[in-house]
Amino acid sequence: MKKISIVGIVGLPPNYGGFESFADHLVKKLGSKMKFRVYCSNKSYKEKQKEYFGAELKYIPLNANGWQSVFYDGFCMLDAIFHSDIVFVLGVSGAVFMPLARFLCDITGKRLVVHMDGLEWKRAKWGRMARSFLLFSEGLAARFSHVLVTDNEAVADYAEKRYHKRPVVIEYGADDVLEKVLMDSDKQKPLNLFENYAVAVSRAEPENHVDMILEAFKEIPDVNLVYVSNWNHSRWSRELKERYKNVPNIKMIGPVYDQKVLNRIRSHASFYVHGHSVGGTNPSLVEAMWLGLPVVAYDVPFNRTVTENAAFYFSNVEELVQVVKALNEEKLRENAAKMLKIAEKRYSWDKIFAQYEKLFLRDIKNAQAKTPLGPSPK
Numbered sequence: 001m002k003k004i005s006i007v008g009i010v011g012l013p014p015n016y017g018g019f020e021s022f023a024d025h026l027v028k029k030l031g032s033k034m035k036f037r038v039y040c041s042n043k044s045y046k047e048k049q050k051e052y053f054g055a056e057l058k059y060i061p062l063n064a065n066g067w068q069s070v071f072y073d074g075f076c077m078l079d080a081i082f083h084s085d086i087v088f089v090l091g092v093s094g095a096v097f098m099p100l101a102r103f104l105c106d107i108t109g110k111r112l113v114v115h116m117d118g119l120e121w122k123r124a125k126w127g128r129m130a131r132s133f134l135l136f137s138e139g140l141a142a143r144f145s146h147v148l149v150t151d152n153e154a155v156a157d158y159a160e161k162r163y164h165k166r167p168v169v170i171e172y173g174a175d176d177v178l179e180k181v182l183m184d185s186d187k188q189k190p191l192n193l194f195e196n197y198a199v200a201v202s203r204a205e206p207e208n209h210v211d212m213i214l215e216a217f218k219e220i221p222d223v224n225l226v227y228v229s230n231w232n233h234s235r236w237s238r239e240l241k242e243r244y245k246n247v248p249n250i251k252m253i254g255p256v257y258d259q260k261v262l263n264r265i266r267s268h269a270s271f272y273v274h275g276h277s278v279g280g281t282n283p284s285l286v287e288a289m290w291l292g293l294p295v296v297a298y299d300v301p302f303n304r305t306v307t308e309n310a311a312f313y314f315s316n317v318e319e320l321v322q323v324v325k326a327l328n329e330e331k332l333r334e335n336a337a338k339m340l341k342i343a344e345k346r347y348s349w350d351k352i353f354a355q356y357e358k359l360f361l362r363d364i365k366n367a368q369a370k371t372p373l374g375p376s377p378k
Contacts, residue, residue, distance in 0.1 A: 002034040002361055005080030008073050008090035008115075010064040011040025012052045018283050019090040019117070025173065027055045029353040034360060037083055039076035040064075069093040077101050081110050086360060089114045089145075095137035098144040105146065113359075114145035116159065116167065117280065139163060147359070152280030154301035170356060173349030174286040177263065193251055197224035198296075198324070199269035201262070201284050202276060204229040204237030209275035209298055214244045216320035221249050223324055225273070226265060230255045266291055271332055273320075274298060274311075281306050281347075289343040294335035296323055310338045 006023050014020035027036050036055035041064040042048065049057055058079075062072040073094025080087045081104045089098075092114065105112045120134050142148055142163035150156050150167040160166045198217070202208040210229065217225040231241040231252055244250055256262040266272065272288035274297040285306055288295060297303040299313035312327070312335065314320035 002086065003037065003084040004034050004086045004088055004360060005037045005039065005076075005084035006055075006088050006090065007039050007076040007080055008093065009038070009040075010044045011059075012038050012055065012057060013049075015044070019115075021283065022172070023090065025176070025349055026353065026356065028053050029349060030357055030360075031055060033357060037080065039080065041072060070096065073097070077112075078104065081105055081108060084110070086111045086113055088360075089141075091115070091117050092120065092134070092137040092141040095140040095144075098140050102144040102146070111146045112144070113147045113149060114141045115149045115151075116141055116155070117150075120278075149359075150280055152302050152305055154305045155280045157301075168359060170352060170359070171346055172281040172283060172286055173347055173352040174283060174290045174343065175348045177259070177287045177290050193226055193265070193268070194224040194249075196270055197226045197251075197268070198271050198273050199226045199228070199266050199293075200273040200275065201228045201266070201288075202274075204231055204233050204240065206236065207276070207278040209277060210237070211240055212317055212320065213273055213275050214240060214247075214250060216314075216317045216324070217250055218244065218247050219317070219321050220324055224249045224251075226251045226253060226269070228253045228256050228262065228265065263291065266293065269293060271296055271327065271335075274303060276303065278302075286343060286347045289339040290347065292336050292340045294327075294332045295339050296320070296327075307339065308342050310342065311335065 009019045009023050012020065012024055012027065014024040023038060027038065031054040038052065038055050038057055040057050040059050042059035042061055043063050045059070048059055051057060060072060060076055062068045062075070064072050070093055073089065073091070074097030077087055077089060077094055077097055078101060081101060087101065087105070087110065089112070098112065101112055116138060126134065142159055142165050148159060148165055148167040150159065150169055151172045153169055156167045156169045200213055202210065204210050214227065217223060227250065229237070231237050231254060241252055245252055256265065266288065271294040274285045274288070274295060276282050276285070277298050277300050280302055285295065285297065285303065295307055295311040297307060297311045297313055299315045303311070304313070312323045314323050
């Protein structure tokens with residue numbers, strides 16, 4: 001049985017973000033066909049489980065985020081080489097260790113597979129030095145991985161142009177969101193929100209254009225907005241909350257971790273507003289599509305790729321105002337049907353993990369041959 005080590009996440013059970021949820025699905029879907037070893041930060045888990053759905057859990061005494069993430073990922077990566085056939089790295093934080101990891105993999109016959117995620121170095125929250133380091137790390141990941149993976153064609157195009165190495169594109173599933181939708185009788189219970197509203201769900205980060213969305217809806221007083229986010233995350237997000245908390249047509253809700261409650265909020269919405277501008281195939285966008293919501297999205301290649309150019313798009317406050325004002329019941333109904341059809345065609349977990357199974361079990365050497373080492377990162 002093929003042995004796969006998963007590196008680069010906080011750990012399992014999932015309690016942090018998108019990569020953790022992805023690893024959770026991967027272990028559950030493919031655990032009967034391959035043996036997983038998952039590296040976890042022991043600082044994030046009071047209770048240390050030995051196994052999770054058949055996957056071995058290995059705890060490391062370092063934080064998985066912040067500056068320690070570089071050494072956390074690096075140590076996990078190097079250790080995994082001696083315990084697995086494939087080292088599957090989620091993210092590029094520990095990429096400074098990848099030249100050594102690649103060397104060790106080559107002499108031991110192992111494979112280094114790296115999921116580059118989105119373009120992390122573009123996030124506004126990072127300072128100049130951090131962004132430079134992340135860009136440098138991205139280049140190392142592209143150069144020294146045997147196989148580079150991304151979940152979005154636009155990100156793959158970027159990597160191929162910059163590093164002359166074409167990633168394997170495997171998208172993201174979200175059909176499990178339907179398992180966490182409440183029964184119709186529960187949906188009718190009052191939410192203490194608006195009778196009709198648009199919904200947005202994101203972290204309160206500048207690259208998610210939270211301020212742009214709030215300002216646009218402030219200028220459209222007859223259209224309501226419910227925005228779910230971590231408003232106490234930073235000084236910037238707290239200032240936004242203070243600035244818009246008294247706008248009559250805007251309700252700012254704190255983070256909702258119960259998927260059923262979140263889906264209840266989303267299922268009542270007339271449309272979904274997606275402001276993300278950095279990343280690949282964003283889970284919240286694909287989930288909204290599976291829930292049959294019309295989509296109004298920030299106009300970047302990643303979002304257009306996910307929605308097949310069939311959503312409504314905006315690039316600034318004025319455009320968002322115009323898009324929302326132009327919406328009517330017929331347009332919303334037609335767009336909802338398009339979004340759901342795309343989701344059913346592309347974003348089911350069975351389809352996604354069939355591709356990972358093929359990559360891990362059969363095509364790893366072929367993928368390596370098709371994606372030769374690119375030039376040194378600039």
